[in-house]
Amino acid sequence: MTGHILALCGGVGGAKLAFGLARLLPPDRLTIAVNTGDDFEHLGLHVSPDIDTVVYTLARLSDRVRGWGLAGETWAFMSALGRLGGETWFNLGDTDLAMHVLRTQRLRDGETLSRITATLGAALGLSHAIVPMSDQPVRTVMDTDVGRLPFQRYFVGEQCRPVVRAIHFEGAAQASPSDALAQALSRQDLAGVIICPSNPYLSVDPILAVPGVRSALERVAAPIVAVSPIIGGAALKGPAAKLMAELGVTPSATAVARHYQGLLSGLVIDTIDVGETAAIADLGIAVSATDAVMTDDGDRLRLAGETLDLVRALA
Amino acid sequence: MTGHILALCGGVGGAKLAFGLARLLPPDRLTIAVNTGDDFEHLGLHVSPDIDTVVYTLARLSDRVRGWGLAGETWAFMSALGRLGGETWFNLGDTDLAMHVLRTQRLRDGETLSRITATLGAALGLSHAIVPMSDQPVRTVMDTDVGRLPFQRYFVGEQCRPVVRAIHFEGAAQASPSDALAQALSRQDLAGVIICPSNPYLSVDPILAVPGVRSALERVAAPIVAVSPIIGGAALKGPAAKLMAELGVTPSATAVARHYQGLLSGLVIDTIDVGETAAIADLGIAVSATDAVMTDDGDRLRLAGETLDLVRALA
Numbered sequence: 001m002t003g004h005i006l007a008l009c010g011g012v013g014g015a016k017l018a019f020g021l022a023r024l025l026p027p028d029r030l031t032i033a034v035n036t037g038d039d040f041e042h043l044g045l046h047v048s049p050d051i052d053t054v055v056y057t058l059a060r061l062s063d064r065v066r067g068w069g070l071a072g073e074t075w076a077f078m079s080a081l082g083r084l085g086g087e088t089w090f091n092l093g094d095t096d097l098a099m100h101v102l103r104t105q106r107l108r109d110g111e112t113l114s115r116i117t118a119t120l121g122a123a124l125g126l127s128h129a130i131v132p133m134s135d136q137p138v139r140t141v142m143d144t145d146v147g148r149l150p151f152q153r154y155f156v157g158e159q160c161r162p163v164v165r166a167i168h169f170e171g172a173a174q175a176s177p178s179d180a181l182a183q184a185l186s187r188q189d190l191a192g193v194i195i196c197p198s199n200p201y202l203s204v205d206p207i208l209a210v211p212g213v214r215s216a217l218e219r220v221a222a223p224i225v226a227v228s229p230i231i232g233g234a235a236l237k238g239p240a241a242k243l244m245a246e247l248g249v250t251p252s253a254t255a256v257a258r259h260y261q262g263l264l265s266g267l268v269i270d271t272i273d274v275g276e277t278a279a280i281a282d283l284g285i286a287v288s289a290t291d292a293v294m295t296d297d298g299d300r301l302r303l304a305g306e307t308l309d310l311v312r313a314l315a
Numbered sequence: 316m317t318g319h320i321l322a323l324c325g326g327v328g329g330a331k332l333a334f335g336l337a338r339l340l341p342p343d344r345l346t347i348a349v350n351t352g353d354d355f356e357h358l359g360l361h362v363s364p365d366i367d368t369v370v371y372t373l374a375r376l377s378d379r380v381r382g383w384g385l386a387g388e389t390w391a392f393m394s395a396l397g398r399l400g401g402e403t404w405f406n407l408g409d410t411d412l413a414m415h416v417l418r419t420q421r422l423r424d425g426e427t428l429s430r431i432t433a434t435l436g437a438a439l440g441l442s443h444a445i446v447p448m449s450d451q452p453v454r455t456v457m458d459t460d461v462g463r464l465p466f467q468r469y470f471v472g473e474q475c476r477p478v479v480r481a482i483h484f485e486g487a488a489q490a491s492p493s494d495a496l497a498q499a500l501s502r503q504d505l506a507g508v509i510i511c512p513s514n515p516y517l518s519v520d521p522i523l524a525v526p527g528v529r530s531a532l533e534r535v536a537a538p539i540v541a542v543s544p545i546i547g548g549a550a551l552k553g554p555a556a557k558l559m560a561e562l563g564v565t566p567s568a569t570a571v572a573r574h575y576q577g578l579l580s581g582l583v584i585d586t587i588d589v590g591e592t593a594a595i596a597d598l599g600i601a602v603s604a605t606d607a608v609m610t611d612d613g614d615r616l617r618l619a620g621e622t623l624d625l626v627r628a629l630a
Contacts, residue, residue: 044420076389080413085438094409098395105359123400 003029003191003222005311006184008133010035010203011050012067012237013229014196015057016294018130020304021194022058023297027127031184033177035198036113036132037140037169037206040152042090043081045100046107049152050203051117051132052099059124067237070095089157114178131180133207139170140206151202160239164246167201172209177216185216192311193217195226197292199240200259201247208263217263223314225266227307228253231292232272254279261285266310268292268303286314318344318506318537320626321499323448325350325518326365327382327552328544329511330372331609333445335619336509337373338612342442346499348492350513351428351447352455352484352521355467357405358396360415361422364467365518366432366447367414374439382552385410404472429493446495448522454485455521466517475554479561482516487524492531500531507626508532510541512607514555515574516562523578532578538629540581542622543568546607547587569594576600581625583607583618601629 005025009018009032018032035050056062056070063071073093082088092100099120106116112135121130140151144162154162177185184190198204208214217224233251235241241251249255253269257280260267264285269276270292277287288310294300320340324333324347333347350365371377371385378386388408397403407415414435421431427450436445455466459477469477492500499505513519523529532539545566550556556566564570568584572595575582579600584591585607592602603625609615 043416044423045416074389074391074409076409077392077412077416080410081417083438084413084417084435086413086417094389094391094412095395097392097409097412098399098401101358101360101392102396102399102401108359120399123398 003189004184004187005030005192005194005308006181006190007032007194007196008198008204008207009033009050009054009196010198011038011053013294014050014198014203015054015062016300017194017196017227017304017307018054019057019297020294020300020302021308022128023301024304024308027129030128031180032128032130033133033181033184033207034130035203035206036134037138037202038151038155039137040139040150042092042152043086044104045092045097046104047090047092047100047152048103048113048117048132051113051130052096054130055117055121055124055126058126058128058130059121061124069093090152112178114180129180131178133178133181133213134175134210135178136171136175138172138175138206138210140202141168141170143168155202155239160242164243167205169206169209172206173211175210177210177213181213182216185213185220190220190222191315192222192308193220193224194307194311195224195260195264197227197229197236199229199235199238199243200256201240201243202238214263223265223311224263225268225307225310225314226256226260226264227268227292227303228256228270228273230256231270236293252276257283257285265314268307268310286310318504319499319502320345320507320509320623321496321505322347322509322511323519323522324348324365324369324511325513326353326368328609329365329513329518330369330377331615332509332511332542332619332622333369334372334612335609335615335617336623337443338616339619339623342444345443346495347443347445348448348496348499348522349445350518350521351449352453352517353466353470354452355454355465357407357467358401359419360407360412361419362405362407362415362467363418363428363432363447366428366445367411369445370432370436370439370441373441373443373445374436376439384408405467427493429495444495446493448493448496448528449490449525450493451486451490453487453490453521453525455517456483456485458483470517470554475557479558482520484521484524487521488526490525492525492528496528497531500528500535505535505537506630507537507623508535508539509622509626510539510575510579512542512544512551514544514550514553514558515571516555516558517553529578538580538626539578540583540622540625540629541571541575541579542583542607542618543571543585543588545571545588546585551608567591572598572600580629583622583625601625
């Protein structure tokens, strides 16, 4: 297969597949567009959790045990912050802080999030393009049984406990795709779009909510293939299954297929869900069943390879 | 002695005497007004080095070996900052960062530096009033043989190597004393003003440059007593002696007395400089000679006590 691959990506699960894709594809053949709906201003710092997760994962700096943040991270800042009476509900590690401080300073100086992400990624030795979905602020907000909560308040502060009634992407209507995402979407040599196994509602929908992205995807001639983040009716990580249930959807690979219907030509599911193949095929979506759990680097490469295989098969 | 004491204070040396004063005087009898001419914006954070030195010293958190910053400090942030290509000429420790991040956030939210300093000091268990000289920005700028340098660029970045031709306090003309400093200066029960052994040019002159401070000191009925930071023709720490020489002044206790002439009624000098007693007395300034080197807490209390003795003797 030749041509360019565009990956749409959220946090941890998506970053793992992006890692595999970046191992299999040279930098000029891959664009990783990342959700920024989770971004927020905390303690006066601009935090971009999904971008950082992807950057740290590709740079092999992530903590694999804890599942977020940096390996070997220390917490002197948080400890001092608590002593000084600052807000401690969101953890910022000492090493991680450098990213937030530099990003915040450069945003204040007028640099775009795209450019900042590129230079900070390059400083960590990354050569693949990790790009924000947009350079304008889009903020995910949750309507819940305890009121309207900014995303991180729901996700970290409340540990996803509130029952979600609706999800909004504030600012999306005024945003536009980042230059790199827009360019990837309009490439003549676009060979495929891969929707990484990220939360469809919280990580991928914000990207699709940026004006022009969904319509561009609908026009794309190349296959669009997703990897299901729902395995055996549950999410490997995060609130996807709980959220789907609260929104009246039974969590399943089929529900993921239905969520992306109109965009997808293929879906990679776990073998445990192989019984759903016919239901998904009925939606006009080709299915590839495999071991979709990524435990180590080998899994990441294998699943990325199998996803690219499905893209190739559907071309 | 009853009544209130106002201490004017810069960084390390001044903070040591302030520590002693705070041990000897209850909170309602002491105001410590601190130089903010060294303050600067770094990496988008507002750093107040002298305030932090005084706060950390009074809270017994200072690193006594390194002479600045916090004991047990860690440097993961700086290491990450360097890796990301950020500016590393000014060290910000992981624990120290909490102070800068909180202060910056609260300044942006419109709180005064006075109020922020009070609440952060209280969070560290301090009950004495540590107040900035002003809530408006005053920035010390050095005219040197390599051009005009903001203070921290000269002091930390260039390690005081450039030859200083003149010192400016930008913004001073537009600043006013902080409420707490203004109130201390006009107290009916003001029993004395103590100029701590800080750099006269870099730490005390900025305070005197705030409109109204010098004239108020000239009107104060109570004694004004300084502790000489020059001992045996040298500064215990920092560039005071080098700076005096560059400005055409022979570094000595007498030169300190002359610098503050018109304000001082007394000067505490080291016994090594006792030969200067007559020259200082000729300026109309009473002299008390003692061991003016503060090595441990005992020295701090003793020197603070002897300084208060001179205030009392001159009342």
